[in-house]
Amino acid sequence: MAHQFLSFRSKNRPRSLLLSRDYHCRAVLSDFFDDCGYPLACQSSFKDMVIRRDAVDAELMILDDELGDMTPYEALKILRAKNEYLASAKAILLSGSTTRRIVERAQQAGFDAVIGKPIAPTLLLRTLKNLTLSLAA
Numbered sequence: 001m002a003h004q005f006l007s008f009r010s011k012n013r014p015r016s017l018l019l020s021r022d023y024h025c026r027a028v029l030s031d032f033f034d035d036c037g038y039p040l041a042c043q044s045s046f047k048d049m050v051i052r053r054d055a056v057d058a059e060l061m062i063l064d065d066e067l068g069d070m071t072p073y074e075a076l077k078i079l080r081a082k083n084e085y086l087a088s089a090k091a092i093l094l095s096g097s098t099t100r101r102i103v104e105r106a107q108q109a110g111f112d113a114v115i116g117k118p119i120a121p122t123l124l125l126r127t128l129k130n131l132t133l134s135l136a137a
Contacts, residue, residue, distance in 0.1 A: 014132055015057055016040045019049055019075065020064035020094065029062070029119070036125060046075050058089055060131060063111075065095040073109040080110060090131045094119070 016038055020026050026042040033040035041058070043049035046067060061079065063072035070078075072093055079086045090113075093106045098116035106114045112134075113127045 013038050014059035014090070016060040016062060017049070017058035018042045018062045018064075019046060019067065019072075020062075021045060021066060021068050022064060025064060025094070025117075032121060032124070036128070038128065046070060046078075058086065060090045060092070060128075061086070062092045062094060065093060065097075072111075073105065076110055090134065092127065092131070 016033065018026060018029055018040055020029075020042070021044050023044070026044065030040055030042055046069060061076070063075055065072050067075060076091055080089075091111045093102075093111045093114045094117055095102055095106070095114055096117045098114055103114050112131060115124055115127060
């Protein structure tokens, strides 16, 4: 994916973490983040992420709605409770269904944004820009 024309040039590039068991999702988003200059660590399972401690310094968390062993809502709650640093990290939910009910549930669970799948690159980049600006504030 070549998205240089969409790139957001800023000194503030949040360290990001993607938690998704879908290999294709991880590969596509990894390329997208690389093209746009955002550092991204990818994990396929919550357990692997905790063992490797990739979430320790993430400023932005992206959780897929299909994690397998738990819901993204449970994962976010655990991450925020177990790590003081992540308590203030921004969180994006990737969801195959972006109904009003899903969006409301995500907001109640502490997600800052919901992105529907398949992912629209322009929407994702705009969301990253907005969250990056709020992190810098």
